[in-house]
Amino acid sequence: MVQRRKPIIAANWKMYKTPDEGKIFAEGFSLDAAIAQEVEVVICPPFTVIPAIGEVLKEKGIKWGAQNLYPAVEGAFTGEISPLMLKDLGCTYVIIGHSERRQIMGETDDFIRKKVIAAFTYDLLPIFCVGETLEQRKANQTEEVCSNQILQGLDGIKSEDIARMVIAYEPVWAIGTGVNASPEDAEKTIAFLRQLISEKWGKEAGEAVRIQYGGSVKPGNIKELMNCANIDGALVGGASLKVDSFYEIVRCAGEEAKKHGV
Ligand code: PGA
Numbered sequence: 001m002v003q004r005r006k007p008i009i010a011a012n013w014k015m016y017k018t019p020d021e022g023k024i025f026a027e028g029f030s031l032d033a034a035i036a037q038e039v040e041v042v043i044c045p046p047f048t049v050i051p052a053i054g055e056v057l058k059e060k061g062i063k064w065g066a067q068n069l070y071p072a073v074e075g076a077f078t079g080e081i082s083p084l085m086l087k088d089l090g091c092t093y094v095i096i097g098h099s100e101r102r103q104i105m106g107e108t109d110d111f112i113r114k115k116v117i118a119a120f121t122y123d124l125l126p127i128f129c130v131g132e133t134l135e136q137r138k139a140n141q142t143e144e145v146c147s148n149q150i151l152q153g154l155d156g157i158k159s160e161d162i163a164r165m166v167i168a169y170e171p172v173w174a175i176g177t178g179v180n181a182s183p184e185d186a187e188k189t190i191a192f193l194r195q196l197i198s199e200k201w202g203k204e205a206g207e208a209v210r211i212q213y214g215g216s217v218k219p220g221n222i223k224e225l226m227n228c229a230n231i232d233g234a235l236v237g238g239a240s241l242k243v244d245s246f247y248e249i250v251r252c253a254g255e256e257a258k259k260h261g262v
Contacts, residue, residue: 005210007226007233007257008166009250010042010127011240012067012095012214017045019052026056028243035254036061039233042093043240044127047081050089058090065093065127068101071111071118083122094119095235096126097153099172109152116154120161127166127235128153129214130193134173142171142189147196159201163208168235169193174215176237180225186213187228194230219248226256 017025022045031041043057044065057064066089070080086094096119097112112128119126130149132142146169154162169190171181181189190211198206213225214235225231233253239245 005208005232006040007038007253008040008042008210008212009233009253010044010065010093010095010166010168010212010235011246012098012235012237013043013045013049013241014067014100014237015046016241017049019049022049022053023056025241025243026053026060026062029062029247030060031062031250034258035251038254038257039250041250042127044093044095050086050091054090063092065091065095065124067095067098069094069096069115069118069124071114073122083118083124086124087122091124093127093166094124095129095168097129097149099129099131099170099175103172109149112153113155116157116165120157120165125165127168127212129168129170129235131170131172131175131215137171137173143192146189146193150193150196151200157201159205162197162201162205166210166212167193167197168212168214170214170235172215176216178216180216180218180221181213183221183224183228183231186225187230190228190230217249219245219252222249222252223256226253227260 042063042065044067066086069083069086070077073082073084096115101107116126130146132145136145174180194206197209210232212233212235213231217234217236218239
């Protein structure tokens with residue numbers, strides 16, 4: 001029997017919000033019990049905001065995570081943050097391999113793999129991002145690029161860990177542009193990635209791993225994305241910064257999940 005996958009909607013606040021602004025958001029955002037049952041919600045603020053909002057989110061049954069980590073427990077790594085420090089702040093998740101880090105900070109697949117290992121070692125669940133650029137898409141390389149990112153970035157990870165982590169398929173050309181991948185295209189790539197995971201880590205891991213779509217997700221397109229059998233939620237940037245739009249995305253995702261009985 002196909003395992004039930006609870007959709008996960010994650011907010012990626014990127015480099016936005018001060019602790020006070022984060023607190024105002026957290027105090028103004030609540031999930032009613034019916035939605036919380038259908039969908040898992042995670043907020044990934046900047047590091048400095050985490051201590052200000054953790055307690056507020058905890059009371060509301062909302063999880064939180066970080067946007068990055070350095071793959072060492074401590075040491076002379078100026079400006080970096082360790083998985084243990086994130087765990088200490090109550091983080092459940094950590095975004096790893098976001099295209100902004102791959103492109104702007106030059107992170108390689110090998111470095112990203114070390115981060116994934118470090119996350120699991122300290123009991124953090126990665127939200128592992130993959131996605132092709134516009135040039136790669138035009139050259140029909142979407143599947144090749146995303147499979148390489150998965151095979152290299154997750155090399156050596158145990159099937160049990162693959163099953164409990166989250167993957168986010170985020171086409172680079174769709175991030176922050178207002179142009180989302182069509183649900184058909186997103187579903188096709190995500191189904192392909194699920195198949196790849198089943199082949200490499202076993203059917204059980206392939207069926208259990210949650211794969212989100214990310215890239216210009218907003219209240220107006222979440223419903224059709226969630227309607228796709230393989231899309232298990234979304235990683236949301238811009239539209240997660242305002243309570244109203246993020247709530248609407250979560251509400252619609254919950255409604256769709258309920259309809260499909262996942
Ligand atoms: P966006 O960002 O929703 O603003 O396109 C998504 C992301 O970068 O994770």
